[in-house]
Amino acid sequence: MITSFTPTIRERVQRIETMPAIPAVFLPLMKLLGNSAQEVALDEVVRLVSYDNTIAAQCLRVAGSPLFGLAQAPKSIKVAVLTLGLRRVETILLTCSLGQAFAAKKWVLDPAVFWRHSLGCAMVCRRFSEKLATADPEEAYLAGLLHDLGFMVNCLAFPEEFTAAMERACQEGIPLDEAERATMGFTHGETGEALAEKWKLADDVIEVIAHHHGIEQSQKAKPLVALVHLSDLLCRMRGLGYGYYERHKVDLIADPAWAILLQAHRDLEGVDLVRFTFELDEAVEEIHALVSTVFGTASALT
Amino acid sequence: MTLLTATVVPSVPTKGVPAVDPVYRQIRDLVYKVSGMYKAEEKLYLLADGCERRMKQLGTKTPREYWDQLTAQPSRDGELRQLLNEITIGETCLFRSQPQLDALRKVILPEIVAEKTKQITRRLRIWSAGCSTGEESYTLAMNMLEESESLLKGWTVEIVATDLNDRSIETAKAGIYGDYALRSTTDYFKRKYFSAVDEKKLQVRPEVKKLITFSRLNLQDDSKMLFMKGMDLVFCCNVLIYFDGASKTKVINHFFSNLNFGGYFFLGTSESLMKLNEQFHLVHFPGTIAYWKPSLSSGKL
Numbered sequence: 001m002i003t004s005f006t007p008t009i010r011e012r013v014q015r016i017e018t019m020p021a022i023p024a025v026f027l028p029l030m031k032l033l034g035n036s037a038q039e040v041a042l043d044e045v046v047r048l049v050s051y052d053n054t055i056a057a058q059c060l061r062v063a064g065s066p067l068f069g070l071a072q073a074p075k076s077i078k079v080a081v082l083t084l085g086l087r088r089v090e091t092i093l094l095t096c097s098l099g100q101a102f103a104a105k106k107w108v109l110d111p112a113v114f115w116r117h118s119l120g121c122a123m124v125c126r127r128f129s130e131k132l133a134t135a136d137p138e139e140a141y142l143a144g145l146l147h148d149l150g151f152m153v154n155c156l157a158f159p160e161e162f163t164a165a166m167e168r169a170c171q172e173g174i175p176l177d178e179a180e181r182a183t184m185g186f187t188h189g190e191t192g193e194a195l196a197e198k199w200k201l202a203d204d205v206i207e208v209i210a211h212h213h214g215i216e217q218s219q220k221a222k223p224l225v226a227l228v229h230l231s232d233l234l235c236r237m238r239g240l241g242y243g244y245y246e247r248h249k250v251d252l253i254a255d256p257a258w259a260i261l262l263q264a265h266r267d268l269e270g271v272d273l274v275r276f277t278f279e280l281d282e283a284v285e286e287i288h289a290l291v292s293t294v295f296g297t298a299s300a301l302t
Numbered sequence: 303m304t305l306l307t308a309t310v311v312p313s314v315p316t317k318g319v320p321a322v323d324p325v326y327r328q329i330r331d332l333v334y335k336v337s338g339m340y341k342a343e344e345k346l347y348l349l350a351d352g353c354e355r356r357m358k359q360l361g362t363k364t365p366r367e368y369w370d371q372l373t374a375q376p377s378r379d380g381e382l383r384q385l386l387n388e389i390t391i392g393e394t395c396l397f398r399s400q401p402q403l404d405a406l407r408k409v410i411l412p413e414i415v416a417e418k419t420k421q422i423t424r425r426l427r428i429w430s431a432g433c434s435t436g437e438e439s440y441t442l443a444m445n446m447l448e449e450s451e452s453l454l455k456g457w458t459v460e461i462v463a464t465d466l467n468d469r470s471i472e473t474a475k476a477g478i479y480g481d482y483a484l485r486s487t488t489d490y491f492k493r494k495y496f497s498a499v500d501e502k503k504l505q506v507r508p509e510v511k512k513l514i515t516f517s518r519l520n521l522q523d524d525s526k527m528l529f530m531k532g533m534d535l536v537f538c539c540n541v542l543i544y545f546d547g548a549s550k551t552k553v554i555n556h557f558f559s560n561l562n563f564g565g566y567f568f569l570g571t572s573e574s575l576m577k578l579n580e581q582f583h584l585v586h587f588p589g590t591i592a593y594w595k596p597s598l599s600s601g602k603l
Contacts, residue, residue, distance in 0.1 A: 237586035247408050250586040273584060274574035274591060275340055282343035
């Protein structure tokens with residue numbers, strides 16, 4: 001059923017003139033993310049931050065926020081980058097550049113909720129990967145950040161249908177992808193895939209965007225898709241969901257994704273999932289603070 | 303060209319969390335390893351406070367010195383117990399964990415009711431194991447009463463509350479609580495299920511008490527544990543942390559047998575079973591975790 005819908009979705013996504021182009025700093029940034037922190041040149045990061053005035057201003061604002069406890073706001077981008085650390089700067093840059101690509105007025109989802117979930121998932125993906133010797137934390141981080149790209153497309157291309165799906169999900173307390181399938185006949189996986197292809201993102205990231213709710217359809221990147229799927233579920237159970245109560249229980253170890261991940265990373269067996277869950281709670285507050293500093297208050301955007 | 307290395311990037315303090323001596327992180331890990339209780343970073347100050355109160359009593363000067371007392375024989379076991387007492391003190395109150403109650407009413411009860419209705423059973427049995435002075439038992443009873451006109455209409459609910467300590471049980475039976483124990487109880491519940499004893503204290507009404515049987519039980523008494531049958535839900539908060547590995551495994555295995563298929567086992571909010579029982583499935587609900595004994599129909603046994 002889904003396959004027969006796909007061309008229509010792709011056509012609709014491609015047809016929309018307002019569909020954003022890939023943000024200019026996005027690809028160079030992703031390239032930077034591929035390198036380890038030791039190899040990244042500070043000057044290069046400063047150049048990317050300074051490329052766009054709005055992003056530069058946001059970076060300075062975040063660096064000067066109480067979150068980082070500085071006595072005074074940093075005066076230059078270079079100081080801001082040094083204060084925040086490379087990972088935070090990457091996070092802010094990716095978030096801001098993506099945020100800018102989508103017109104704020106068209107959001108059906110509260111953008112603060114969306115970013116908390118996306119950044120939360122990215123953070124969980126990175127931490128999860130760090131526990132597995134052969135996983136790539138930076139690749140996982142990026143995949144986590146982008147996995148729900150389709151929601152942004154939905155807001156632009158299918159606002160009415162997506163509003164109905166969102167309302168149904170909230171009312172019934174069911175997962176959003178289930179509500180999308182029931183009301184729209186397709187999910188953010190398919191719409192996200194269409195935009196990711198248009199943007200020519202890496203194949204593995206496209207698979208994550210397309211199949212994180214249908215892992216069996218993934219072809220080449222099954223372990224990464226599994227990791228993002230599990231991290232996504234964990235986020236939604238630990239205060240970084242879509243802003244409503246999901247009435248279901250999540251059994252991560254019995255999830256088919258767990259077995260797939262275990263096959264690729266045998267050391268998953270030694271991961272203490274409860275302790276990992278408790279550790280994640282430590283980062284939730286920081287993510288909330290980061291999102292409110294980057295975007296101001298949620299209401300300013302809606 | 304400047305390289306952005308780990309040495310140039312300063313670590314960023316987490317908002318609102320004062321810096322703590324790194325020894326407390328070592329103590330946190332030790333407490334977790336021995337008891338299964340994990341104090342997350344933002345709650346580390348609670349652990350540090352507890353340690354400092356103990357240090358004051360013992361006349362210990364530095365956290366490092368206290369670490370030695372926690373790890374060296376012969377003081378080790380006794381001191382760890384004292385510390386656990388300190389860090390769980392004040393956690394007892396009614397409506398202690400709203401995420402647990404939400405999971406119970408929004409997800410678990412509908413599931414159990416659907417499952418049991420198939421078997422034409424209309425009886426729900428809940429066990430508050432290590433009920434202390436009754437706060438948890440009454441919270442559960444009030445929440446079940448809230449469902450009695452909807453989901454649980456026509457059902458019999460029975461709450462078995464047990465504790466090792468006779469004095470605690472007497473206090474629990476009286477059901478009289480002050481502001482501190484009632485700090486998380488909403489006015490709605492206070493009005494509906496309590497009556498005033500005096501200006502400062504409220505007493506649980508008889509219709510709530512009717513649901514609960516309080517009795518003394520030692521969780522390590524195997525013969526008695528075998529009789530606790532047919533439970534749909536078991537709550538055991540901040541009790542198992544005091545047990546050594548072998549006793550803990552034994553008690554958890556009892557709980558598993560005491561539960562019906564499809565039943566749930568809840569611990570305190572920062573507690574974990576670690577891997578002491580492989581038959582229970584660790585399950586997540588929004589904001590909370592529980593252990594599930596899979597139902598026969600789930601095919602996950």
